[in-house]
Amino acid sequence: ALCESALQTPYDSLKLGMLSVLSTLSGTIAIKQYFSSAPGTAAAPAKSFDLVKLAQECCYHNNRGIAAHGVRILTNISSSCQDKDLLPLEQDAVFGLEALLVLCSQDDSPGAQATLKITLTCMVKLVKCRPHLSQSVVECLLTQLHSAQDTARILMCHCLAAIAMQLPVLADGILEDLMDLYKLIGQSATDKKQELLVSLATVIFVSSQKALSSEIKTVIKQQLENASNGWTAYRIARQASRMGNHDMARELYQSLLTQVASEHFYFWLNSLKEFSHAEQCLTGLQEDNYSSALSCIAEALKSYHKGIASLTAASTPLNPLSFQCGFVKLRIDLLQAFSQLICTCNSLKTSPPPAIATTIAMTSGNDLQRCGRISNQACMKHSMEEFRNLATRYADLYQSSFDADSATLRNVELQQQSCLLISHAIEALILDPESANFQEYSSNGTAHVESEYERRMMSVFNHVLEEVESLNRKYAPVSYLASNTCLCNAVIALLKVPLSFQRYFFQKLQSTSIKLALSPSPRNPTEPIAVQNNQQLALKVEGVVQHGSKPGLFRKIQSVCLNVSSVLQSKSGQDYKIPIDNMTNEMEQRVEPHNDYFSTQFLLNFVILGTHNITVESSVIDSNGIVWKTGPKTTIFVKSLEDPYSQQVRLQQQQGQPPSQQQQQRTAYSRF
Known part of the structure; x- marks a missing residue:
């Protein structure tokens, strides 16, 4: 119509x-x-x-x-x-x-x-x-x-x-x-x-x-x-x-160092210059030339360490550069992990497994014996765990970047996938070839590729997976020489793709922060709040969501998740047998902000006498139901004190005097 x-x-x-x-x-x-x-x-x-x-x-x-x-x-x-x-x-x-x-x-x-x-x-x-x-x-x-x-x-x-x-x-x-x-x-x-x-x-x-x-x-x-x-x-x-043109970027950053008005800007530009020089060092990598690759990575790490020092000096309380520092530290640790893996593979050439390594592996039933001394020292297993740990840290960085644009988040995700790829290759070629699952790591294709950097990274992922799967299926068990060559070439192929520093590294278009207020709260932050151990503390948590000039540009807050936990720092008095449920407080509530304001309450038990550390941590949930660990995290101290009547009874028991009938009757009905 x-x-x-x-x-x-x-x-x-x-x-x-x-x-x-x-x-x-x-x-x-x-x-x-x-x-x-x-x-x-x-x-x-x-x-x-x-x-x-x-x-x-x-x-x-x-x-x-x-x-x-x-x-x-x-x-x-x-x-x-x-x-x-x-x-x-x-x-x-x-x-x-x-x-x-x-x-x-x-x-x-x-x-x-x-x-x-x-x-x-x-x-x-x-x-x-x-x-x-x-x-x-x-x-x-x-x-x-x-x-x-x-x-x-x-x-x-x-x-x-x-x-x-x-x-x-x-x-x-x-x-x-x-x-x-x-x-x-x-x-x-x-x-x-x-x-x-x-x-x-x-x-x-x-x-x-x-x-x-x-x-x-x-x-x-x-x-x-x-x-x-x-x-x-x-x-x-x-x-x-x-766009990955780090040579051009380095020259431009160098020319701008003397044109800034504050030392924070100078350190910021100097850090960018060092990062660009570090990535430029990796462009000369060549396959099958592992000694040169180690030299290039060492030179890149030297520049990265200079850059992270300048980046730390450029941060201010109002602009702590937390994402930038986290991203660069992960890049440094990733390069060190790549270097260590190449060194581990090279050591097999100087100390290869014995000629009877395959027979020993078949006799003992431990396939790792094929790799000789290296696997016995668990170097490869350590490398695999290190890459998985890096993948977890990249995932944490992703979850903490609520205000980042989609291209930046995709870049972090690609770095995480590269760590998982290498850990999978180590497992499939050396540690556990028989149970390797290639379907789990298979690519979904390049239909939704949004940039040249992503296209090249996905191409490397597919190529490495094909090589690992081919070696695993055709030449099982894979010889140590073929597996080491495949791992080193995979590392070089990943490093040859110029790293892209996306928009969120330089510019924050969306700004979202949460401020929390707890009550009761002490006048002095280090002073604990006094609570009797037979009472509950009603902790009220209030918060305000603060936005920048473009609220909700990339994603919007649907609700705020508040997590409250308590840890006993120091005990006072005697130890009593208390149920485990009463020893700790672990609570979580989700509240929807109204006009950017939210509030809720928690009832906390402190049965054990002593000083307790209460931590209130906030995270946000967007309109798609995804949880983002934005913070902040607030801490207060509570001192659990013994109630006067229990203290009097305990003192009488220590002196050998039985409690009076009136006191016993009071004990039975004191709580009603």
Whole structure:
């Protein structure tokens, strides 16, 4: 009915409103149900024809808003119904998008820019689901990039970078055109030109992620020296770090060290320079050259240790850089684990197992005897446990990063998967080949890959898994030489992929924090709260959720999980046989904030006399039910005292005096 009304109405404003509703609905799962027809019915194709006809008519409308909603509907149909042959719809969508691009890129008005954003978003979505259309879309963007307004150019560069991160569509010839445009833009120093320099440099980095030629580096640095400020140079260096061009990033960070106004900024830039140099050291790794690999890793670790010292100096109480420090420390420990694994494998060459190692393994029933001295010292088992421990720590870092963007979280997840991959390879090749489960670690494919870094890491994962599975099945039991070669090559393959420092490492777009208040609370934090051991403490926990300028940008808080636990620090008085349930307090409650405020209460028992340490820790649960360990963690002390009557009875018993009848009667009814 809505399609029929939109087709028949002569009023553009009414048609625009109905198209807005239809374009929103076309982006949901309802579009699939709309185009699916039950067997033996012809109503569904007729209805779908109305929607397609409406979108095809509107995508060439002279009203920009109507045309934008028309191409948006066609794009959503093409992306949602990929199992259908929709060639005419694809062509209409591409032609409509190109027409809107030409029209809106020459206009700086807010309405034109809003329409351009819809157009470019549709282009990215269409190319993602229909890769065969990428070349024509990219050529159209590059053609308009030379003649468009600066505001439109910035948006178009973002669109080109988004497309290039999904598909390798920017060839060397296109890169030359981008460099010519970069030289032309660098001649002006206006704010829009500075923003455009950053956007265009991002496209250049994406299109040449593997290595930047010396000519490109020279051009970028010359333009930055001629017409840019320090902030623009820092943003370009930051983009180079995100795209894995660490050599370029290191040079830019080095040039900015003397242009900052505080020592915290200096230490921050110096740490980034050292991290970039460390990753640059790993680009020279080569397969089957393990001594060189150890030297490169040692050089990288040296720079990383310098960088973490500068990063610690750059932190402040208001900006503790907790994610950055945690990520870098994990990277250092991962490199050390890789180095130790290569050393362990190399030691087998100098001290190989005896010739009768296989016979000993078969006789003893311990397959580890095939590897000789190394397995006896449990070095390989230690390496496997170390990589699993690193994977657990990466998972903890993931859970503590509630405000991180999806690309940063995916990067942390990839590091965790690399640790699990190596631990699985050690187990499958050496420790327990017979029970190795390859199905558990198999990749789900690269259909949802969002960046070149992820694509390369997934390619390495698949290659290593194939090698390990092939050795495990064809040459069981695997010889120590083949297994060690496979492990060392897997480590080198992982390190050869340039590490990507994602957005959250540099910039926090979403900021969420929780402040807790406990009552009762002592005046002095180190002073304990006095409670009698026959009473319960009612602990009230209040909290406020604090947001930054963009609350809920990536995820929203559905509820807050409060965990209260108590630990006995020091006993006082005699030890009594008390049930274990009464010795500790472990409670958890979930509360939903109202207007960013929440409160709840806990009843705690302190039967054992002495000082107890109470810890209240908060975590948040987002709208998808995922628990994030955001903190904070608050601690108070409670001193459990003996009630006066029990103390009097105990003293009388120690003196040998029986309690009076009146006191016994009081004991029976004192609690009622």
